[in-house]
Amino acid sequence: MDLKTQKRLAANILNCGQNRVWIDPQELSEVSGAITKDDVRRFIVKGFIKAKPKVGASSARAKISREQKKKGRQRGMGKRRGKKTARTGKKVVWMKRIRSIRKDLVMLREKEKVTRKQYAKLYKMAGSGMFKDKANLHLQVTKMKEADIVKEEETVKKQ
Structure with missing residues (x-):
């Protein structure tokens, strides 16, 4: 039939x-x-x-996936698509970095580990993207101190 x-x-x-x-x-x-x-x-x-009624896509699998992601699962390297900046923008990364560096700079100034002139110089350097992170900043501070010590020794020798 x-x-x-x-x-x-x-x-x-x-x-x-x-x-x-x-x-x-x-x-x-x-x-x-x-x-x-x-x-x-x-x-x-x-x-x-x-x-017959329309058959839609079930959201059960999506729900399970969402719950797993809340726990921090399914976020490894194999699940990532696109560039690194697709997940966190360049601007957000920059803001995070510069804020931590500037906060550290203020702490150094308050503890008098750097002078006001050095602070101003380091602040501008930070704004220009000279420092990758706080460790890099501290390295520069120690170099500045060493340079100041060398200058003082030279002035003492001249006199």
Whole structure:
């Protein structure tokens, strides 16, 4: 019993695909006699032919994934797509870095490990992107101190 024509007509009437058309299995012989659209409409009204509900994408897997990510899972190197800056922008990284360096600079000034002149110089250097991190800043501070000591020794020798 071929119901291709009936399914095609029903799909047209119900505004759905042929796969979504459901025909009552007990009424197959009766439905197979339908030739025109009017015949098919009659069977739709009787309830012998119906449109199955749309099947959406389940969000269960997405929900599980979201919960795992909350725990910190599924965030390894293998899951990452795109550049490093796709996850955290360059500006955000810069702000984080410069803020920590400047905070450290203020601490050094308050503890009087650097003079006001040195502070101003280091502040400008930090703003220009000279320091990669706080350790780099401290390295520069020690170099400045060593340079100051050498200068003092030279001035003492001249006198």
